[in-house]
Amino acid sequence: MANLWVSNNLQVFVSASIIETAKHNILLFPYMPQPALKMYIKTLYPIVKAMDADMFPDGGPSETDRLINPANGQGTPSSFRETQVVPAATVPQPGGGDEASVLTRILHTVNFIDVSAVEGRGLEQHEYHDKARQYSNKLNMVLASSGRGSKYRMSLPNGVTAPQIVLASQPVSLADIELITMAAKRAAAAVNDLKVEHKEDLVVPFGVP
């Protein structure tokens, strides 16, 4: 029996085509109240049943087998065989009583795992600061030891002793400004003039008879 996973915050458009192409037996449903869920299960159950019959003709892993062993956290012990073609949806079984009992059986036996109810384990303020300090210390140690680290930090040079004297000094002469402007214009023009000289084609069509 396929496991049904109910998720609170995933939007999945369940359509017949999706179920037919699904190669694994995990279905995701958006959260919905029980009556609507029952309707979904009612329509989908025959399809799921057909998928199961096709995938496990000799009765493979049962419904209540855990996928992950909680003791040692290993993956699922058996692998599911892939189907070539999922058969088309079979006609639902006649008889309302039979369906109702099947429905209740599904609802009671399937382990609904609500993915949204996750409890976060938050860090305390002081823990967070401690960790941040530890990490930045480790980073600084590594950066300081490697020669290339200083290239990225780009620390400020010491500079002048009296900034106000430098700031109040005579502005740049016009001749210098003219020189710089011409040099920049020429450099920009040269960069724009870069061209690719085409020598040989990279892609050559071969004549295959």
Place this chain on the structure above:
Amino acid sequence: MAVPFDRIPDSLGYLVLTEDGAVSGGDLENKEDVANQFMNIIQTALRIPLSSSKKDKFKKLSIVWDNFMYVITISAHKIYICKRRFIPPDAAMA
């Protein structure tokens, strides 16, 4: 030790930045976008080799328009930017 910006002639405003680019004072301190652009320019200019020695960095950086200019210098791990009226020195001498 506050730099006496009012002693600078023709001053139209000033700005003091720390190493990381944080504004630490000045008339122009609310112009954050301009400050960021200055940081970019300064970081690029610091990479220009002025001489064979790697520790030789610029003393004064001027960004000049028609009538005004920004003069930038570095001292004691702080970046000083002063906006001044630009009067071409040759015209002043004539």
